[in-house]
Amino acid sequence: MIHPHHSALDVVIAIDIGGTTVKGAAIDAAGTVISRQTASTFDAGRDAYASVVAVARRLVDEAAAHGFAAAGIGIASPGLVDPESGTVMFAANLGWDAFPLRRLLEAELQIAVSVGHDARTAAVAERAAQGAGASGTDTGSSYDTAYDNALIVPIGTGVSSAVVAGGVLIAGATGAAGELGHMQVIPNGALCSCGQRGCIEAYASGTTILDRYREHGGTIASSTQAIASTLDTDPIAARVWADAVNALSIGLAGLAAVLDPAVIVIGGGVSAAGDTLIGPLREAVAARLGWRSTPRIEQSALGAQGGLIGAAIIGWTDQVLDAGFARQTYLSLSSEPQGAADA
Incomplete structure (x- = not known):
């Protein structure tokens, strides 16, 4: 497997698997992006795993061409993830069932692989960006302690969440904690990809917002971002x-009532809508929590990049990263052009 002693010319391969795209980047220990790649998850009939392998291979090759060796691969995956075995127990959007992602990828590439749940991985990055160390521990007075009791909610192709309670990321008994998207909030509501009706994800993901707009006869907007602006x-x-706001607010108010978070962070691609989403969501959650104070609700500092940055952090399994790593990686990702998407 991988050599134990890191050199300055090591990178990790970070991969964020979404239901629509697989995003990847080769990132050094300082948080500098050496290379990046994006592919459609189901490009030309290819399955999700083949897309992950294609992105990983290209990044390893491009890193090598720049003189870097891949010291590890960190992956953020949706669904029910067992980080110990690196198995994705179930991911509706990917068609995976007890899928041994780490074992297959390590055999394929001969590089150590770490697999994390997408929202919990994004939560590691969000907390790091607020001043926590890569391990999630406070590294100084600048750390915002609200993030010790938080809900991190990435909204993209799916709707997920991570629960941080008392500074600990909660995985749950089966690794399924935080499946906010499959909380049923509308009785006999819209059909969800999981087979249930009335799930939050059936109303509030980037994909379903656009689908429902078209189903209701909408023709002006051609993307969820465009819907938000019209x-x-x-x-x-x-x-x-x-x-979408209504469905999300029911779920978030319920979680707030049970978990008492200090902050709810909305991330993922849909968070790019900014105040168009956060404003009405604050009002709707507050209206449902009339009996108590409302947690602060804010837009992610890392947007759609949280999963990818978190994947980089878990990919550096035995490297002590600087507290600024998440922020530096975000800046580097924001300034780098996207890699070619064809494979």
Whole structure:
């Protein structure tokens, strides 16, 4: 397997698997992006695993061309993830069932692999960006302790969440803690990809917001981002957006009532809507928590990059990273051009 002694020319391969795209980057220990790649998850009929392998191979090759060796691979995966074995027990959006991702990828590439749940991996990055060390521990007075009791909610192709309680990331008995997207909030509601009706994800993911807009006859907007920007002029967009906020607010108010978080962080691609999402969501959650104070609700500092940055952190399994690693990686990702998406 991988050599135990890191050199300055080591990188980790970070991969964030989404239901729509597989994003990857080769990142050094200082948080500098050496190379990046993106592929469609189900490109040209290829399955999700083949897309992960294709992105990983290209990144390893590109890193080598720049004189870097891959010291590890960190992966953020949706679904039920067992980080001990690196197995994805179930991922509806990927068609995976008891899928031994780490074992297969290590055999394929001969590089040590760490697999984490996408939202919990993003939570590691969010906390690091707030001043916690890569291990999640406080590294100084700058750390925002609200993140010790937090809900981190990435919204992309799916809706997920990570629960941080007393400074600990909660995985649950089967690794399924935080499956916010499959909380049923609308009785006999819209059909979800998991087979249930009325799930939050059936109303509030980037994919379902656009799907519902089209189902209701919407024609003006061609993306979820466009829907968010036409709420004042497009009544169908406004209705579908309100449904998404409503579904999310039911789930978040319920979790807030049970877990008492100090902060709820909205991340993932849909968080790019900013105040168009956060504003009405704050109001809706507050209205449902009339009996108590409302946790602060804010936009992620890392946006859609949280999963990828977290994957880099867990990929550096035995490297003590600087507290600024997450922020530096975010800056580097924000300034680097996207890699070619064809494979």
